[in-house]
Structures are given as structure tokens and as C-alpha cells.
Amino acid sequence: MFKYLFAKNEDIPAGSAAVFFGFSSIIWFIIGTGLGSFNAAKLAFPDFVTGSYMFAFGHMRQVHVMAVIFGWISMAFAMAFMYITPALGNTKLWSEKLGVWTCFNWNAGLSVALCLMWAGVTSGREYTDFPWPIDLIILFAVLLPLGINVWMTIVHRKTQGIYTTNWFFGSAVFMLMIVVLVGNLPEYFSLTGLTEAYLTWWHAHNILGLWITPVAAAIAYYTVPKITGNPLYSHRIGHLHFWSVVVFYSTPGAHHLMSSPLPEWLKSFASVEGVLILVPAIAFVSNLLLTMTGKWHYFVDNIEIRFTISGVMLAIPLNMQGGFQQTRAINWYVHGTGWIVAHAHLALLGFSTFLEAAAVYYGLQTILRRKLYSLALANFHFWFLLIGFATYWISITIAGLIQGAAKIYEVPYIDVVIAEHPYMIARWVGGTMVFTGNVVWLYNMWMTARAGTPVPVGRLPHEIAYER
Amino acid sequence: MAFREYKIGTRMFGIALGGSMMITLYMPSLSIYSVGVTETGLVKGLSYGHNSGFSYEDPxxxxxxxxxxxxVKKDPVTGDDIDPVSAYVYKAGTPFPSAIRNPNILGKAVQALSAEDGQVGEAVESDGAVFLVSRGDYEGETFPYIENVTATRKWTADAVLTAAADTDKHHVGSGKTMFIREGCWWCHTLLPEQTQDWQYFGLPPRLGDFNGEAPTAFGSDRKAPDLLHVGSRNSSKEWMMMHFFNPRLVQPHSIMPRFDYLWGEVDANDNDIDFDQWRTDYKEYAAGNSIYPPVVPNYAPNSEIRYLMDFVLSLK
Incomplete structure (x- = not known):
């Protein structure tokens, strides 16, 4: 990678930035899930590793969250930008060199930021824990160059129209920049009180709503038609999805603070808009599942489609929860419990991770022109991810319902802790399975780059998955 | 980009996102801006100082x-006994809180009272100042306001600190920073919920309880009891000390981490704390081989655990 930082743009092989982003994202996924597993162990066994602030839960919890969001998920997105955007415009990436620099800045910046946060340098605001100078560095050294590359690639496309995926890519990176810029206003200008609390959750909600959800969905809009060979079921529904994301998903930030003393009109408004999130959700899921018509065998025998469609299907419970758990009637019961933690993992580890994993699998094979090293290991990865995630999700959902019941019946808190203990162990087992699967994945992709069977010119990797 | 559709699309995108920002940013800011601060809010703002998260002064x-x-139990100027009051002492150079820097966050009445009766405009950061929360009348109603007693009663920061005993000095502001840094708020919320919690965790906060506090650290994931009123439920320093050093000493089923490392190197008598020996003894106790647990060392007066305990006990 370092040799390309100062090479001429023409001398950098096409797809280099995507490959670097792809492998970076897998490594961050291992780091993030490893930390998650370690944290989960501490929740089950509080004396697991103790006596130093380095290994205190309160110092590591946010490092896990930020490593998976800005290391794994966002870098996998960047990888998708680097190869899908030019592919859909029938052109090359606008600047491969800028892409490589973005990748370098991102890895370096995130490493520094996470080490500082681990040591306790934090703004104390969830999901925007990095102190504001680091947020500004991320904004101008990472997101801006990433955006410029995507926008310029779209502008220089050789196709007439712009495909759905690229609307999402181009607008999501722009919206993310706005969200990061505005979400950190309390830190630049020392805003306090409810303003600070509200902007914290406005930012947290919109990171999910205007960045992670739409980009993950956009990846599925590419991988499913590309691999199955079916055209997208409906571009109209794609339009509906896109515009309803912009209009509905950007507004319910306040539903994260339903039991706080925010203005009542704001909470009611956010709650109604929160239910309307079902519009883009249903549009997306139905569009993708109908695109699969006649090609459902791919769900069984193709690893990328299996990942993608699993992710799409996990979007169904995700949005059913998301749409309704924030209404006052249900939020009353589940707010602040493990139910919400399970929901967040359903969004990030379930829905979005499965879509991104497909993009990384597919992208690395097509760019490197090498067939997957081992389909068996890929299957192992898939099942460890799915079973590990399901174990986690189910156990923490149950734990959350216990917490909710204890909350409204005013059970002494320590009884909740005792009742949750078995589920905390299950959560740790599930998280460790995900971590194990990812280590295997890194090995598999590394061996694909080193020793995978070359894909002949004119063929696509998934076509020859079962050929020797 | 020559397509006419994309010009229309781009404009529609601007309108859609702009409309959303208008409703979710501009309109709430008007609503929140008009909220007057409560007495709780003034106390929090003054006792926590400028910013409890990352800042230039405390990176x-x-x-x-x-x-x-x-x-304060004795008037630091005259030396006479007075009814005890809580004074918020900003030594020379300590950054003033938002309530002093931007008094417009306090609401009209409190801002006017603080400026006229409280003389907060005369406080100078480089000289330090002492503030009290007093009560005054504004347009026929009683409001709390900030009184700059350095101006009104000539109480300087140094005089107040010299006159007070060490046990009367509470590092609440530094403790809030510990609360943020150690991630207490990842499990302990500071937000009793409006829909329940009234009996168990006490009164949910009101609209004006936060003006001037940053970060608010409500917490989102309650894995442990809410702490907004913990000082009213349990004000025992001895219990807190044991609980922070090793929560299993007082609550065998607790999953809270040990915060023994906040004690630092030495105890209250300047003797080195032998953590290894303590753990060995504790293991013996936990295994049932000894009847009493090892004694938790008394913390040094400038230890981080003192800050944190002062903060937690201040949450009334």
C-alpha cells in the first residue's frame, strides 16, 4: 500500500483502493468483534480481567462500537464505493491514488482515535465519542476525499443514467458529512443541556439512518441483480425507497429520548416519523426479494447471494422492531433495556454486516480475478456469523424483556442482574462465534489473494464457483 | 450530469433534506431555547464547571x-457562623461554566436576576470567583439565580478555600469528569424515565434541569441502577468505598467492574497500597477460607476515587 501513496495515478492498478479497503475492513471486523467478545465476557464474569483501566469495561465498550461502525462497516462501504461506483458507470475510479490515500488516512486516523478513546479521551457523547478535533480530521481527511472520489466517478460515468446504487452512494456520503458536521456542534461551541442531548441522538440516529442503512441497501441493489442476472424488479420502488429514506429516515432522532424531558411535540413527531421508516424498509425488502424471482437456487448455492438475502431478510424483523419499539406504547417497556442492544446488533451485525460481507467477498474476487480459496471456509464463516448472531440476538432480547418487566414492576435491580446472568453467558458465546468466523474469513480471503484459482477473462467468479 | 431529471432531482433532494433539517434542528432549537433553568440545573451547571468531556484544559x-x-459554615470575611450553604469555588484560571459564559441559556428571569442582583457580569475568569445559588423575585415570581459572592460579599476563592475544612470541599466537577472517563454511564443511566421509575429511582428530570450541563450523559443502555438520585438513596461513604474497590464485597451478585485502580499508588496515610496482597486475601475470603474480607484502604485526599465519590454522593 505504501508504495502506491506516492506513485503516479496511472501506475496504480485499478481496484487497489478497493482491495486495501476490503482487507482493512476485515481486520477491523476482527478487532471490533474481538473487543465485543471480551466485553461480553466481562458482563458475564466481572472479575475476568481486572485491576487496570486498560481492561475496564467502561474504557473498552465504546472502542468496540466505534471499531465496528467506522472500521468494519464504513470501510466495507468505502470498498463498495471504490469498485461498484465505477462498475455501474462503466468507467474507472476517478482517482485511484486519492482512494489509496483515503484508506491510509482512515486506518491511521481511526487507530489514533481509538487508542485515545481507550485511554479515556472522550467527549462523553454516545456514537460521537471522539473529541471534536478528531471528528474534524475524519470529516476532512477521510469523508471529503471519499465523497469527491464517488461524486467525480459518477460525473465521469460513461452511462446515460445513474443506477439506484449510485444515487444512494453519492447522497449518503454527502448526508454523512452533514450529520458529522452538525452532530458535533455541541462540542465546537460548548452547547449544553437538552440541546447537547438532543444533538447527540440526532447524530446517532442519522448515522444509522442516512449512512449505514441506505448504503447497505444500495449494495444489495448491486449484488443481487449482478449475480443472479435478473434485472432489478422495479426502479419505481427504488425511487420510493430513496426518497422515503431522505424524507422519513432523517427526522425521528428524538425517538431515542422518548422518556426524557424533550418538548412533547418533538417526541410525538419523531414517533410518527419513526413508524414511517417502514415505507423505505418495505420498499427495499420487497424489491430485492422480487428481484430473486426464478433464481432462488442462488440462495442455496451462491455464497454472496446467501449473505445478501440473509441480510435482506434480517431487515424484516429489524424494521418491524424499529418501526414500533419507538412508539410510546412500546418504548415505555423496552427503553434502555437489552432489547435495544439486541436491536442495534440486529441492524449492524445482522442486516448490514451480511450485505457488506457479500460486497467484500464479491469485490475481492472480481478485482483480484481469483476464485474464492475455499467455499467450505466461506460456508463456515456464514454459519458461524448467522448462528453466533442469532444466539446473541435471541439471548439479549430475552434479557431485555426481563429487564423491561422488572422495570415496570419495580423489582430490585440486583434480581435483574441475577436473572440475566445465563443470557450474558449466551451473549458471550454468540459474540465469540462471530469473532471466530471472522478470523477464518481473513485467512480465506488472504489465501484467495495468494493462492485462489485465477478467473479466466470473460468469466465471473460466481459462475465458476463449483468448477475445479 | 446533463439530464434534466437530475437537476430536478438534486433540487428536490435539497428541499427534502433541508425540510427535514428545518423540522429536526431549527424548530426544536427554538423550543429548547425558551426553557428557563431550574434550581437543579443551576446547581449542576455551577458544580460541574465548563465541560466534563474532552477540553483544552483537561484533554x-x-x-x-x-x-x-x-x-461554607463560616462567613470567610467576618468569621461569623452562618447557615451552611454550598458555594461553587472557581480558583483563578478555572474555566467558568456555560451559565456564566453564555447567560442567555438560563432563561429571561434567571438571566436578569443573575445580572442585576447576582452581579455575575463582574466575575473574571483569571481572578477566580465564588458563586452561590440564591433566590430572588422577578416580575412577582420567585426564581433561583446565580450570585457572584466575590462581588456581592467579597468572598474570594482563596478565602473560602482557606476557611473551609478539607471534609467540606467536594470535588464534584472533577468527579463528573471521572464519571465520563470511566464510562460509568455505559451502564448507569442518569435519566429516571417519565413513564416509570418514580418509586424506584425517583423523580424524572424536568425540562430546565440541564441548562449548562455538558455532556449530559443520560446513558442509553441500563445494565445497572439509575443514579440521578443515588445520593438520596445511599449516602454512606463507607459503603461506596467498599463498593467501588470491589463491588462483590457488598453485593455478591454485582457485575460492576472493580475501580480499585482509581485509588492510585498510595492510601490516605501515604503508604503504598499493596493491591496484590489485597487480591490474595480477597481470594481467600471469597473461597471461604477466612471470615473477614481484607480492609479497603482509605483513599488519599487527592485521589481520583475521591473525585468520583464526591460526584456520586452529590447526586441527590
Whole structure:
């Protein structure tokens, strides 16, 4: 990678930035899930590793969250930008060199930021824990160059129209920049009180709503038609999805603070808009599942489609929860419990991770022109991810319902802790399975780059998955 | 980009996102801006200082540049006994809180009273100042306001600190920083919920309880009891000390981490704390081989655990 930082743009092989982003994202996924597993162990066994602030839960919890969001998920997105955007415009990436620099800045910046946060340098605001100078560095050294590359690639496309995926890519990176810029206003200008609390959750909600959800969905809009060979079921529904994301998903930030003393009109408004999130959700899921018509065998025998469609299907419970758990009637019961933690993992580890994993699998094979090293290991990865995630999700959902019941019946808190203990162990087992699967994945992709069977010119990797 | 559709699309995108920002940013800011601060909000703002998260004064969150909350029992100027009051002491150079820097966050009445009766405009950061929360009348109603007693009663920061005993000085501001740095708020919320919690965790906060506090650290994931009123439920320093050093000493089923490392190197008598020996003894106790647990060392007066305990006990 370092040799390309100062090479001429023409001398950098096409797809280099995507490959670097792809492998970076897998490594961050291992780091993030490893930390998650370690944290989960501490929740089950509080004396697991103790006596130093380095290994205190309160110092590591946010490092896990930020490593998976800005290391794994966002870098996998960047990888998708680097190869899908030019592919859909029938052109090359606008600047491969800028892409490589973005990748370098991102890895370096995130490493520094996470080490500082681990040591306790934090703004104390969830999901925007990095102190504001680091947020500004991320904004101008990472997101801006990433955006410029995507926008310029779209502008220089050789196709007439712009495909759905690229609307999402181009607008999501722009919206993310706005969200990061505005979400950190309390830190630049020392805003306090409810303003600070509200902007914290406005930012947290919109990171999910205007960045992670739409980009993950956009990846599925590419991988499913590309691999199955079916055209997208409906571009109209794609339009509906896109515009309803912009209009509905950007507004319910306040539903994260339903039991706080925010203005009542704001909470009611956010709650109604929160239910309307079902519009883009249903549009997306139905569009993708109908695109699969006649090609459902791919769900069984193709690893990328299996990942993608699993992710799409996990979007169904995700949005059913998301749409309704924030209404006052249900939020009353589940707010602040493990139910919400399970929901967040359903969004990030379930829905979005499965879509991104497909993009990384597919992208690395097509760019490197090498067939997957081992389909068996890929299957192992898939099942460890799915079973590990399901174990986690189910156990923490149950734990959350216990917490909710204890909350409204005013059970002494320590009884909740005792009742949750078995589920905390299950959560740790599930998280460790995900971590194990990812280590295997890194090995598999590394061996694909080193020793995978070359894909002949004119063929696509998934076509020859079962050929020797 | 020559397509006419994309020009229309781009404009529609601007309108859609702009409309959303208008409703979710501009309109709430008007609503929140008009909220007057409560007495709780004034106390919090003054006792926590400028910013409890990352700041220039305290980039590594060690509790630097924060005010002291001092229980004043004697008038520091005359030496006469007075009814105890909580004074918020900003030594020379300590950054003033938002309530002093931007008094427009206090609401009209409190801002006017603080400026006219409280003389907060005369406070100078480089000289330090002492503030009280007093009560006054504004247009026929009683409001709390900030009184700059350095101006109104000539109480200087140094005089107040000299007159007070060490046990009357509470490092609440530095403790809030510890609360943020150690991630207490990842499990303990500071937000009793409006729909329940009334009996168990006490009164949910009101609209004006936060003006001037940053970060608010409500917490989102309650894995442990809410702490907004913990000082009213349990004000025992001895219990807190044991609980922070090793929560299993007082609550065998607790999953809280040990915060023994906040004690630092030495105890209250300047003797080295032998953590290894303590753990060995504790293991013996936990295994049932000894009847009493090892004694938790008394913390040094400038230890981080003192800051944190002062903060937790201040949550009434």
C-alpha cells in the first residue's frame, strides 16, 4: 500500500483502493468483534480481567462500537464505493491514488482515535465519542476525499443514467458529512443541556439512518441483480425507497429520548416519523426479494447471494422492531433495556454486516480475478456469523424483556442482574462465534489473494464457483 | 450530469433534506431555547464547571480545571457562623461554566436576576470567583439565580478555600469528569424515565434541569441502577468505598467492574497500597477460607476515587 501513496495515478492498478479497503475492513471486523467478545465476557464474569483501566469495561465498550461502525462497516462501504461506483458507470475510479490515500488516512486516523478513546479521551457523547478535533480530521481527511472520489466517478460515468446504487452512494456520503458536521456542534461551541442531548441522538440516529442503512441497501441493489442476472424488479420502488429514506429516515432522532424531558411535540413527531421508516424498509425488502424471482437456487448455492438475502431478510424483523419499539406504547417497556442492544446488533451485525460481507467477498474476487480459496471456509464463516448472531440476538432480547418487566414492576435491580446472568453467558458465546468466523474469513480471503484459482477473462467468479 | 431529471432531482433532494433539517434542528432549537433553568440545573451547571468531556484544559480527562463545591459554615470575611450553604469555588484560571459564559441559556428571569442582583457580569475568569445559588423575585415570581459572592460579599476563592475544612470541599466537577472517563454511564443511566421509575429511582428530570450541563450523559443502555438520585438513596461513604474497590464485597451478585485502580499508588496515610496482597486475601475470603474480607484502604485526599465519590454522593 505504501508504495502506491506516492506513485503516479496511472501506475496504480485499478481496484487497489478497493482491495486495501476490503482487507482493512476485515481486520477491523476482527478487532471490533474481538473487543465485543471480551466485553461480553466481562458482563458475564466481572472479575475476568481486572485491576487496570486498560481492561475496564467502561474504557473498552465504546472502542468496540466505534471499531465496528467506522472500521468494519464504513470501510466495507468505502470498498463498495471504490469498485461498484465505477462498475455501474462503466468507467474507472476517478482517482485511484486519492482512494489509496483515503484508506491510509482512515486506518491511521481511526487507530489514533481509538487508542485515545481507550485511554479515556472522550467527549462523553454516545456514537460521537471522539473529541471534536478528531471528528474534524475524519470529516476532512477521510469523508471529503471519499465523497469527491464517488461524486467525480459518477460525473465521469460513461452511462446515460445513474443506477439506484449510485444515487444512494453519492447522497449518503454527502448526508454523512452533514450529520458529522452538525452532530458535533455541541462540542465546537460548548452547547449544553437538552440541546447537547438532543444533538447527540440526532447524530446517532442519522448515522444509522442516512449512512449505514441506505448504503447497505444500495449494495444489495448491486449484488443481487449482478449475480443472479435478473434485472432489478422495479426502479419505481427504488425511487420510493430513496426518497422515503431522505424524507422519513432523517427526522425521528428524538425517538431515542422518548422518556426524557424533550418538548412533547418533538417526541410525538419523531414517533410518527419513526413508524414511517417502514415505507423505505418495505420498499427495499420487497424489491430485492422480487428481484430473486426464478433464481432462488442462488440462495442455496451462491455464497454472496446467501449473505445478501440473509441480510435482506434480517431487515424484516429489524424494521418491524424499529418501526414500533419507538412508539410510546412500546418504548415505555423496552427503553434502555437489552432489547435495544439486541436491536442495534440486529441492524449492524445482522442486516448490514451480511450485505457488506457479500460486497467484500464479491469485490475481492472480481478485482483480484481469483476464485474464492475455499467455499467450505466461506460456508463456515456464514454459519458461524448467522448462528453466533442469532444466539446473541435471541439471548439479549430475552434479557431485555426481563429487564423491561422488572422495570415496570419495580423489582430490585440486583434480581435483574441475577436473572440475566445465563443470557450474558449466551451473549458471550454468540459474540465469540462471530469473532471466530471472522478470523477464518481473513485467512480465506488472504489465501484467495495468494493462492485462489485465477478467473479466466470473460468469466465471473460466481459462475465458476463449483468448477475445479 | 446533463439530464434534466437530475437537476430536478438534486433540487428536490435539497428541499427534502433541508425540510427535514428545518423540522429536526431549527424548530426544536427554538423550543429548547425558551426553557428557563431550574434550581437543579443551576446547581449542576455551577458544580460541574465548563465541560466534563474532552477540553483544552483537561484533554486527558484527569479532572483538571474544575470548580470545587464547598460547604461554607463560616462567613470567610467576618468569621461569623452562618447557615451552611454550598458555594461553587472557581480558583483563578478555572474555566467558568456555560451559565456564566453564555447567560442567555438560563432563561429571561434567571438571566436578569443573575445580572442585576447576582452581579455575575463582574466575575473574571483569571481572578477566580465564588458563586452561590440564591433566590430572588422577578416580575412577582420567585426564581433561583446565580450570585457572584466575590462581588456581592467579597468572598474570594482563596478565602473560602482557606476557611473551609478539607471534609467540606467536594470535588464534584472533577468527579463528573471521572464519571465520563470511566464510562460509568455505559451502564448507569442518569435519566429516571417519565413513564416509570418514580418509586424506584425517583423523580424524572424536568425540562430546565440541564441548562449548562455538558455532556449530559443520560446513558442509553441500563445494565445497572439509575443514579440521578443515588445520593438520596445511599449516602454512606463507607459503603461506596467498599463498593467501588470491589463491588462483590457488598453485593455478591454485582457485575460492576472493580475501580480499585482509581485509588492510585498510595492510601490516605501515604503508604503504598499493596493491591496484590489485597487480591490474595480477597481470594481467600471469597473461597471461604477466612471470615473477614481484607480492609479497603482509605483513599488519599487527592485521589481520583475521591473525585468520583464526591460526584456520586452529590447526586441527590
Amino acid at each position: 486527558f480527562l484527569q479532572g483538571k480545571g474544575k470548580p470545587l463545591t464547598v460547604t
